[in-house]
Amino acid sequence: MDFSVIDQWVASLDFGDKAYRGLFQIFTVVLLTGVMSFISSKFFVQVERQFLKTKNLWDDTLLHAGRKPTSYLIWLLGLSVAAHTANKFSPAEIFSLVSPIRQVGVIVLLTWFVVRFISGAEKIVVSPDKMKEPMDETTVSAMGKLLRATVLITSGLVVLQTLGYSVSGVLAFGGIGGIAVGFAAKDLLANFFGGLMVYLDRPFKVGDWVRSPDQEIEGTVEQIGWRLTTIRTFDKRPLYVPNATFTNISVQNPSRMSHRRILETIGVRYEDGSCIETIIKNVKSMLLEHSEIDSTQTLIVNFNAFNHSSLDFFIYTFTKTTNWIKYHDVKQDVLLNIMKIIEEEGAEIAFPTTTMHMPDAVKFKSVSPELAGLAVENTSIK
Secondary structure, three states: OOOHHHHHHHHHOOOOOHHHHHHHHHHHHHHHHHHHHHHHHHHHHHHHHHHOOOOOHHHHHHHHHHHHHHHHHHHHHHHHHHHHHHHHHOOOHHHHHHHHHHHHHHHHHHHHHHHHHHHHHHHHHHOOOOOOOOOOHHHHHHHHHHHHHHHHHHHHHHHHHHOOOOHHHHHHHHHHHHHHHHHHOHHHHHHHHHHHHHHHHOOOOOOOEEEEOOOOEEEEEEEEOOOEEEEEOOOOOEEEEEHHHHHOOOOEOHHHOOOEEEEEEEEEOHHHHHHHHHHHHHHHHHHHHOOOEOOOOOOEEEEEEEOOOOEEEEEEEEEOOOOHHHHHHHHHHHHHHHHHHHHHOOOOEOOOEEEEOOOOOOOOOOOOHHHOOOOEEEEEOO
């Protein structure tokens, strides 16, 4: 940074004693820095009001990302000028650190600005209120993390180069150290690459309902990190699953199902056997006409078993909705309609019964002969 113009201006401020002159010059620089910071703040407020009137969302994000870094940049440069001025009156060794601190500070503030802009851009591209076709939140999150990591690593290398360290030496050391770190942190790396596979293969995304038949994992995905995936179980408990787990288990994603299935077996009494064909026909007609049943999918209503105390038929069909709550409403309506159809035919839904027949030859010593051939029927087992 060229201080020649500033040096000429400072020299023109002849203010009595050298010590007082130095204090006055430093005070003037700090005061001007505060004034510039105040003007910058007011400027951003005015510009923000104008940007809010436009439909472009990127200018708002750019302004928001640069507001705080700009304010800190003004103070960084102002204080470095003040330190340079103080160095004219004091040869203290500490002032030799001003230049590298200023350079590193500028790099850090630029990095902060870029990271804030990336975070703001993430919120825009996933918002249905701001984008006509919002991007997938999981993909955007992965891209955002990758960009931020790239910016931070690049900034770190630039800082090392600014401080006089050889970047090539740092990279060579990183290559050797990476092998040692790889052996020491193999689980951490396994989780990292597991998370990378989740981002690339996308078996699920944030907001999906997932479950695993291999482990007791079921719930809604809340966050996919580089090491852990957070799943909120249905009893509202957070479940933290290491990403490496997903490379070794199978995962179901019910959120992506196209339909929900209704599979029920219903039994009627044996004495209603003459009605079962009509019942099956009417149930099938009801399902075909039902507004919430997808008749283009497999639809089966068939008599399929002589059970112990019932004649069983089953229904196999799919609802149009995949919403869990609405599905149960549709299923309830279907079952109630089946019950009505059975009652309209004068039949009844069967329940477990036992019929015991006693032959006429059986004689009872304690009863009259008229009761010897008695048959006890339809004794309910409850």
